[in-house]
Amino acid sequence: MLELGKLERYYEVLELPNDASLAEIRRSYKDLKELYTKQSIATIALDNELFQRENGKILLELEFAYKELKKHFHLINVEKEEKIKDIVEKVGSFDGHVLKHIRETLGVDLLDISISSNIQVKHLDNIEKQNFRDLPREIYLKSYLKNYADFLALDPVKVVEDYMQEYESWRSKVSSNTTL
DSSP: OOOHHHHHHHHHHTTOOTTOOHHHHHHHHHHHHHHHHSOOHHHHTTOSHHHHHHHHHHHHHHHHHHHHHHHHHHHHHHHHHHHHHHHHHHOSSOOHHHHHHHHHHTTOOHHHHHHHHTOOHHHHHHHHHTOGGGSOOHHHHHHHHHHHHHHTTOOHHHHHHHHHHHHHHHHHHHHHHHHO
């Protein structure tokens, strides 16, 4: 793992905050590399030998910072994948609480899943809390569960099967209570 000072320096080189995502890092690297590689209005007046040497140093720094941050993100992802693997091995089935635990372990916000999947946050929250009464119809629920599982890189078939078993169990209890 990178030490904090070096990590902060790499973010600084790429002109990013310390909490930037990998996508933001890629975009900044690409933009800065393009800026220092091509002649632009900003750099045309500086087209001299001193600028060329400095420009070369900047490009090397950008390249190194980008590679190191990519490695850092890869290590973090490997650690998270191991944690998820451990969680999945320990649980017998996926229910709302397990899904929430996995999501939080990955550092994913419900809003991220909502934006990616076009599922309202309230539905995702109800899935996690197992508020079965407030969930949408079964066909939508299965689709939401599949999208949720895909987003977290879980087995969507297993997630849907396990969760729907919990849902069916709840539905059976509710229907038996209303017939009494």
